[in-house]
Amino acid sequence: MQEEILVRKGPEALLHSPTEGVTAFREAICRHMVPRGIRSSPEEVLVTSGSQQGLDLVARTLLSPGDVVVVEEPSYFGALEVFRSARVRLLGVPTDADGMRTDVLEALLARQQPRLIYTLPTFQNPSGCVLSLPRRRHLLELAWRHQVPILEDDPYSDLRYEGEALPSLKALDPYGHVIHLSSFSKVLFPGLRLGWIAAPRPLVRQLALVKQTVDLHSGTLGQWIVEGFLSGGLFAKHLGATRAAYRRRRDVLLAALEEEAPAGFTWNRPEGGFYVWCRLPEDVPPARLLAQAAAERVAYLPGGASFVEEPPVNSIRLNFTFAPEEQLREGVRRLGRALRATQAEPRRGNHTVVGTPPIV
Ligand SMILES: Cc1ncc(COP(=O)(O)O)c(C=O)c1O
Known part of the structure; x- marks a missing residue:
């Protein structure tokens, strides 16, 4: 695949590429999100160096020290570490077999005004649980009512072994309030360090400006390799x-x-x-x-x-x-x-x- 790309694209595959990501790759990511119920345009997608970078970019762009961030408990420890380095105050909401307890979140939102709600609705890391459909709707409604953006971390939803797939939070979101974060690490090549954020255009632009200061852009050759996998049916x-x-x-x-x-x-x-x-x-x-x-x-x-x-x-x-x-x-x-x-x-x-x- 790598050789074929180097022959087909020539030196372009080894040069700089736009901070937002290689256009053909962003288009392929949009097609890849359709089964999740997400219809985004390439301009609403930012390619990241793994979803870990996506977490960091969101923290750098949206959060200031002292802000309150709501996380479900348990939660992905790598995200907790990012939020801790951003020096925010973390508030935990418990989970059960149906994911985040949105009744507890509702009570919390009556007292606190968080800057972000971070959630892993599908095959959570570490608990493997899935946020039920009624709770997905409840969470969206609460976040909208209290004007808190949701960061949906979703690297695992392609890996369903049984049962019915649920639409992602972003797919259910009529308000443009959900930042969808995902990755090719869990299903393809973690070493290529490729993930993405799907969000409204103005936020993608802001995130891209921040990404520019961090690594200019994600690896060009890797983006073409994964684009080849997605578009050629190999994926x-x-x-x-x-x-x-x-x-x-x-x-x-x-x-x-x-x-x-x-x-x-x-x-x-x-x-x-x-x-x-x-x-x-x-x-x-x-x-x-x-x-x-x-x-x-x-x-x-x-x-x-x-x-x-x-x-x-x-x-x-x-x-x-x-x-x-x-x-x-x-x-x-x-x-x-x-x-x-x-x-x-x-x-x-x-x-x-x-x-x-x-x-x-
Ligand atoms: C929920 C979650 N988010 C983000 C990441 C980071 O993944 P990557 O940066 O490899 O895409 C992981 C990795 O374990 C994860 O489980």
């Missing part, structure tokens, strides 16, 4: 194969958990995305489990990283898309051993603490 084939493989891996992970998990360890069954979200038994302190898991050489994301402050319950995030099936089974066997070893450790903290020894 659709690749996506079909990826969905089938990831679905099998999800099922392998879920079956392994059925076999290995000790009592009190519970998990969800995501219909898509990358992650299974698990709740730890009460007798498993997260820090001790981490040490046992390191000894077993098995890795997961501790749930605490995904919360603004202390999590209400102890959770961990398991990824099922990266490792091949046999490694997933082995990983769960090791996690099971780590969980049982943590439960078998003598409990500390049953003695009375009499005071803090002075540091001398």
Whole structure:
């Protein structure tokens, strides 16, 4: 593909390109968003160097230190870090199996005037959950009523393994109030660092001015490569194969958990995305489990990283898309051993603490 592009486009593929993105690529992204229910023109699309850059550009463009930003909890820890570096005040809204609790958001909006609502409505990272259709509508209505823009982070919606697809928030938004952020990292080549923002033109222009100060533009050759995948039909084939493989891996992970998990360890069954979200038994302190898991050489994301402050319950995030099936089974066997070893450790903290020894 790369060679073919270099022959077809010549040096153009290796030169600078517009900050907003290669025009043919922006057009291909518009076609790519149609199944999500989004009808944008190329001028309403900004190509970004991964959606992580999209998060940063939105923060730099819209937020000032001290602003309030609403996030759902749990949330994508990489976004929390971006917002923390922007020195904003984060307010968490809890989620359940239907996504963000918009009733809690409604109560919060009666007291606070946030500058942004950040949400992951489809196969959330880390919990895998999906915001239900009534809540999508409720969220849009609330954000409009209180004049708060919504940042919809949606890198996973192409990876649905079962169930009915829901329209994206942007597709349901009659007000032009939603900034849609997405990426090719989860379905194609994360190393090419290509994502995009779909937003109203004036905002795209502002974001492009900020992007210009950051990296001038995203890599030209990579944009032509992904454009070739999208326009030549290769992407659709690749996506079909990826969905089938990831679905099998999800099922392998879920079956392994059925076999290995000790009592009190519970998990969800995501219909898509990358992650299974698990709740730890009460007798498993997260820090001790981490040490046992390191000894077993098995890795997961501790749930605490995904919360603004202390999590209400102890959770961990398991990824099922990266490792091949046999490694997933082995990983769960090791996690099971780590969980049982943590439960078998003598409990500390049953003695009375009499005071803090002075540091001398
Ligand atoms: C929800 C979410 N947003 C953004 C990103 C950043 O992805 P990238 O910059 O590779 O597009 C990730 C990566 O894990 C993610 O899960």
